[in-house]
Amino acid sequence: xxxxxxxxxxxxxxxxxxxxxxxxxxxxxxxxxxxxxxxxxxxxxxxxxxxxxxxxxxxxxxxxxxxxxxxxxxxxxxxxxxxxxxxxxxxxxxxxxxxxxxxxxxxxxxxxxxxxxxxxxxxxxxxxxxxxxxxxxxxxxxxxxxxxxxxxxxxxxxxxxxxxxxxxxxxxxxxxxxxxxxxxxxxxxxxxxxxxxxxxxxxxxxxxxxxxxxxxxxxxxxxxxxxxxxxxxxxxxxxxxxx
Amino acid sequence: xxxxxxxxxxxxxxxxxxxxxxxxxxxxxxxxxxxxxxxxxxxxxxxxxxxxxxxxxxxxxxxxxxxxxxxxxxxxxxxxxxxxxxxxxxxxxxxxxxxxxxxxxxxxxxxxxxxxxxxxxxxxxxxxxxxxxxxxxxxxxxxxxxxxxxxxxxxxxxxxxxxxxxxxxxxxxxxxxxxxxxxxxxxxxxxxxxxxxxxxxxxxxxxxxxxxxxxxxxxxxxxxxxxxxxxxxxxxxxxxxxxxxxxx
Numbered sequence: 001x002x003x004x005x006x007x008x009x010x011x012x013x014x015x016x017x018x019x020x021x022x023x024x025x026x027x028x029x030x031x032x033x034x035x036x037x038x039x040x041x042x043x044x045x046x047x048x049x050x051x052x053x054x055x056x057x058x059x060x061x062x063x064x065x066x067x068x069x070x071x072x073x074x075x076x077x078x079x080x081x082x083x084x085x086x087x088x089x090x091x092x093x094x095x096x097x098x099x100x101x102x103x104x105x106x107x108x109x110x111x112x113x114x115x116x117x118x119x120x121x122x123x124x125x126x127x128x129x130x131x132x133x134x135x136x137x138x139x140x141x142x143x144x145x146x147x148x149x150x151x152x153x154x155x156x157x158x159x160x161x162x163x164x165x166x167x168x169x170x171x172x173x174x175x176x177x178x179x180x181x182x183x184x185x186x187x188x189x190x191x192x193x194x195x196x197x198x199x200x201x202x203x204x205x206x207x208x209x210x211x212x213x214x215x216x217x218x219x220x221x222x223x224x225x226x227x228x229x230x231x232x233x234x235x236x237x238x239x240x241x242x243x
Numbered sequence: 244x245x246x247x248x249x250x251x252x253x254x255x256x257x258x259x260x261x262x263x264x265x266x267x268x269x270x271x272x273x274x275x276x277x278x279x280x281x282x283x284x285x286x287x288x289x290x291x292x293x294x295x296x297x298x299x300x301x302x303x304x305x306x307x308x309x310x311x312x313x314x315x316x317x318x319x320x321x322x323x324x325x326x327x328x329x330x331x332x333x334x335x336x337x338x339x340x341x342x343x344x345x346x347x348x349x350x351x352x353x354x355x356x357x358x359x360x361x362x363x364x365x366x367x368x369x370x371x372x373x374x375x376x377x378x379x380x381x382x383x384x385x386x387x388x389x390x391x392x393x394x395x396x397x398x399x400x401x402x403x404x405x406x407x408x409x410x411x412x413x414x415x416x417x418x419x420x421x422x423x424x425x426x427x428x429x430x431x432x433x434x435x436x437x438x439x440x441x442x443x444x445x446x447x448x449x450x451x452x453x454x455x456x457x458x459x460x461x462x463x464x465x466x467x468x469x470x471x472x473x474x475x476x477x478x479x480x481x482x483x484x485x486x487x488x489x490x491x
Binding site: 087091093094103108150159 | 397
């Protein structure tokens with residue numbers, strides 16, 4: 001089994017002849033917490049959509065768990081279902097909390113849905129809200145439901161797109177703790193998009209800086225924050241970069 | 244002046260007699276009336292079923308996808324939503340008449356003129372643009388980010404469409420109510436393609452026209468009351484379904 005869950009080679013993404021992403025070479029290791037940092041519009045969320053196979057690359061190859069995909073390749077459903085994303089804004093279905101959390105399991109026709117749903121809700125500390133309408137929740141509760149809906153699927157890779165950007169410190173801490181625990185105990189690979197340098201520093205094993213669609217530098221956490229190679233990384237870490 | 248008052252009184256008498264007659268016909272389960280009611284419900288029910296089967300997928304497809312020719316289809320759909328039923332009746336009449344392109348064919352799927360099947364075709368053409376148009380609007384009202392979210396959770400294209408339709412369920416139910424409303428009370432098309440033949444193609448609306456022409460105002464009124472009651476009951480059922488989702 002390969003040490004890498006993703007290997008990207010010469011990947012680009014173009015919308016209406018405007019190139020928004022260029023990744024010459026990027027590898028994401030199995031079981032690591034990989035943070036993508038950078039200002040808004042740097043291509044972080046686009047890269048995440050490619051990693052979740054929500055979009056195809058315009059050029060290049062993405063190898064996921066020893067299966068390679070290109071611009072024209074269709075990703076088999078069974079592989080696509082080993083990855084999921086928690087987005088910045090929790091988009092919940094207009095149903096109960098438990099129906100939301102069980103949604104992905106039902107798509108997969110899995111058994112023991114109720115049991116798995118209550119375990120996931122307990123994990124995010126919302127077991128008392130199972131029957132409540134999802135649309136009546138606070139922002140923090142809604143994001144925790146979105147997280148429960150993702151972790152209940154027990155994915156190989158959990159993609160997190162600014163999952164705590166709009167939350168209070170209590171919920172930020174809670175969500176960080178839950179995903180770290182998943183990573184430690186189940187070996188779930190985490191790819192975290194954030195523009196919060198401190199969050200990347202707290203969570204990530206390795207960090208990549210993205211600027212204007214390019215991956216500027218990839219390094220382990222300590223090197224990235226203490227001795228970066230690229231002056232743009234140093235400026236970003238210092239907070240000097242204006243964006 | 245005096246005659247006006249008399250006339251006014253006699254019309255009120257007709258209405259009162261009509262309502263009384265309606266109750267009598269309903270309570271006694273008048274066989275002729277029950278046949279007309281049954282045929283109306285069957286024809287409009289089947290037409291609504293076809294409209295739903297065609298209209299909801301069409302509305303969802305137009306609401307969720309961008310493709311060449313989409314604007315043209317939407318323009319045609321909007322035109323269809325405002326089509327005068329009598330023009331639809333004329334079109335179906337010409338198509339199904341013996342010299343028409345479909346009338347010359349002998350395929351069992353193509354109904355003959357002056358049969359319930361012909362009326363189902365006409366009513367389907369009247370109501371499916373409404374079902375499709377309102378469904379499209381409902382689907383377009385759903386948060387576009389929801390699509391990406393359900394895909395990220397592992398939904399297939401079909402499961403994604405279904406999730407969006409379920410989110411838009413209030414609008415989809417409204418589309419079905421609108422489709423039903425447009426055909427249960429429609430008279431022009433069924434009159435043209437059905438012919439109002441007693442025991443075969445006589446509907447509630449065409450029976451009202453006939454009885455009014457014959458001067459049987461009380462019977463016409465009675466059927467009118469029944470038609471209103473059916474329409475009201477059907478809408479009430481739909482609203483109850485809708486209410487469950489509205490109150491959620």
